[in-house]
Amino acid sequence: MKKIIISIVALVVAAVATVSMTSHDESDSLFVANVEALAEIEQPDVNDCIPDPNYDCEALHPTDPTKDKYREGARW
Structure with missing residues (x-):
C-alpha cells in the first residue's frame, strides 16, 4: 500500500x-x-488606416514630435 x-x-x-x-x-x-x-523603431504608417469620416488617424513618433503623422477622415 x-x-x-x-x-x-x-x-x-x-x-x-x-x-x-x-x-x-x-x-x-x-x-x-x-x-x-x-x-x-518603425513608426506606424497612417496609410494603413481605413477611411472613416468620423475619426482622424494619428501616428505619434516615440521621440521626435516633428515626425508625427496625421491623416484626416481615417481610423486604425
Whole structure:
C-alpha cells in the first residue's frame, strides 16, 4: 500500500512539473515576442488606416514630435 501511495505522489509531482514547465515556456516566448515588438523603431504608417469620416488617424513618433503623422477622415 505504501508503494502505491508513493507511486501516485510521484506521478502527480511529475504531472505538475510538466504542466508548469509548459506554461513557463509559453510565457517566455510571449516575453520574447513583446521585446521584439518594442525593439522595432518603425513608426506606424497612417496609410494603413481605413477611411472613416468620423475619426482622424494619428501616428505619434516615440521621440521626435516633428515626425508625427496625421491623416484626416481615417481610423486604425
